[in-house]
Amino acid sequence: MSLLDCVIVGAGPAGITAAVYAARKRMDFLVVTQDIGGQTALSGDVENYTGYQFITGSELVAKFEEHLKQFGVRLKDDTPVAHIAQASDKTFEVRTPKEVFACRTVIVASGRRPRLLNARGEEAFRNKGVTYCATCDGPLFADKDVAVIGGGNSALDAVLQMVKIAAKIYLVDVNPQLGGDAVMREKVLASDKVEVLNGAVTKEIYGRQFVEGIRLEHKGGVRDLAVAGVFVEIGSVPNSNIIDFVKKNEAGEIVVDNLNRASVPGVFAAGDVTDVPEKQIIVAAGEGAKAVLGVFRYLSQMR
Amino acid sequence: MAQVKVFSTPTCPYCLRAKDYLKEKGVAFDAVDVSSDRAGLEEMMRVSGQMGVPVILVDNDVIVGFDKERLNAKLGL
Numbered sequence: 001m002s003l004l005d006c007v008i009v010g011a012g013p014a015g016i017t018a019a020v021y022a023a024r025k026r027m028d029f030l031v032v033t034q035d036i037g038g039q040t041a042l043s044g045d046v047e048n049y050t051g052y053q054f055i056t057g058s059e060l061v062a063k064f065e066e067h068l069k070q071f072g073v074r075l076k077d078d079t080p081v082a083h084i085a086q087a088s089d090k091t092f093e094v095r096t097p098k099e100v101f102a103c104r105t106v107i108v109a110s111g112r113r114p115r116l117l118n119a120r121g122e123e124a125f126r127n128k129g130v131t132y133c134a135t136c137d138g139p140l141f142a143d144k145d146v147a148v149i150g151g152g153n154s155a156l157d158a159v160l161q162m163v164k165i166a167a168k169i170y171l172v173d174v175n176p177q178l179g180g181d182a183v184m185r186e187k188v189l190a191s192d193k194v195e196v197l198n199g200a201v202t203k204e205i206y207g208r209q210f211v212e213g214i215r216l217e218h219k220g221g222v223r224d225l226a227v228a229g230v231f232v233e234i235g236s237v238p239n240s241n242i243i244d245f246v247k248k249n250e251a252g253e254i255v256v257d258n259l260n261r262a263s264v265p266g267v268f269a270a271g272d273v274t275d276v277p278e279k280q281i282i283v284a285a286g287e288g289a290k291a292v293l294g295v296f297r298y299l300s301q302m303r
Numbered sequence: 304m305a306q307v308k309v310f311s312t313p314t315c316p317y318c319l320r321a322k323d324y325l326k327e328k329g330v331a332f333d334a335v336d337v338s339s340d341r342a343g344l345e346e347m348m349r350v351s352g353q354m355g356v357p358v359i360l361v362d363n364d365v366i367v368g369f370d371k372e373r374l375n376a377k378l379g380l
Contacts, residue, residue, distance in 0.1 A: 041316040058316050078371055127355035127367075136315040139338030140354050209352065 003102050005029050006295050007094040009081050009242070010109035012038025013281045014271025016064045017288035018107050023071035025296050030101055032076045032094060037061030038111040039236075039272065040281050044135045044161060049282050057135070060281070081110070084243040090266060104302065105295045108243055108254060108262070108269040109288060112236035112279070117149060119214075121205035122232070129211025130230045134158035137229075143167050146229035147214055149202050151175050155233035156184040162231070163191050170225050171196045172216060197223075205230055238273045249275045260291035268294055305378060307332035308360040310347040314338075318357040321369040328380055332359075 006022060008015050011033035022029045035041065043057030052060065068075070076096070084106055085093045094101045114132035116122060122130055131137040134148075138161050146166045148158045151173030162169045171178075171188065176199050178185050188194055200218040205211055211230055216223045238253045247255045247263035253275040260268045270291035271284035307325065309332050311318030325332050335343035337356065351358045351365050359366040361377040374380070 035316075036320075037316060044314075056314075058314070058319065061316065127353040129354065131354075136312065136356065137354065139312045139314065140344060140356070142338070142341075210348070210354070 006105045007103040008107045013285040014288035015109035017285040018292040021292045030074045034080045105266045109271045110239040112272045115235045134161045141229040144228040147227045148231045150233035151178045153180040156180045158231045259294045310335045310358040312338040317369040
């Protein structure tokens with residue numbers, strides 16, 4: 001088994017940017033990833049990526065991919081990473097269900113996944129009315145009544161997407177007041193299709209084959225909403241379970257220094273899986289570049 | 304030749320990937336946009352018992368999601 005300079009885990013903005021830099025440095029590396037684009041591929045409109053005044057998430061990912069493919073990078077896609085292990089000689093093994101890749105360094109850029117609501121029926125009705133991606137699945141609920149669960153920007157964004165599609169949107173927020181940006185809140189509150197329920201806890205999602213309603217605890221009582229769709233938008237959790245020997249913060253994010261080094265030499269991390277506070281596409285891309293330049297420096301010092 | 308039908312929405316990244324993959328392999332397919340085709344959406348929900356896209360129908364076999372391995376096996380790719 002040959003020893004690679006680096007394995008990049010993930011191909012969102014951080015992983016792809018790292019790969020572009022690594023290719024230009026002629027490093028011997030591989031990208032292992034479940035998908036291309038990560039959360040960016042599922043984003044609706046992107047209006048803050050410099051150089052593009054307006055682009056959709058999937059279009060931006062297509063641009064990233066086009067850039068990456070120019071270099072003939074070795075890319076294992078549709079490949080989840082099961083585990084990253086430390087070998088005895090200060091090298092690492094990146095294990096997938098079928099293969100093992102040995103490497104001198106690893107960049108963990110595995111991103112985040114949606115946080116689950118943990119309401120009864122959530123798992124049973126997944127893809128049967130319960131969804132975690134308004135951009136993907138919103139159009140399936142044309143002229144239906146739906147509920148968006150959450151109160152931050154992602155929930156507000158889902159509501160604004162659904163205003164154009166659904167008949168009525170309940171915004172179910174556990175907090176007493178909506179969060180998110182004022183501009184988005186104002187747009188949501190201005191729509192006569194939207195009913196906001198603050199201080200409401202979603203207890204159960206029910207139906208026969210598909211979702212027919214949800215049950216809430218609201219103002220000391222129980223309330224049922226007849227809805228065909230439930231959009232869970234209550235934030236995300238880092239995909240950091242694949243590595244267990246580096247320091248993480250309370251949220252499970254990999255702790256990195258300002259050179260993207262994790263707590264064990266040779267392990268670098270970038271993007272939304274890290275404790276870098278701003279979860280933004282452009283920040284993740286920049287962090288990916290920093291991480292791989294750090295790897296390059298680390299490898300030069302080793303030789 | 305197998306009859307292939309892809310149920311998708313314009314905004315779902317896996318749908319685009321699935322369709323690009325079939326095109327790349329020279330597999331002819333019918334594309335159903337379930338965001339605008341109500342009867343198509345109902346057909347997809349009936350055959351797959353769920354609402355996630357894409358759904359790929361190869362003759363009478365239902366593949367939920369862009370499952371490249373199953374698609375390759377069904378189409379002999």
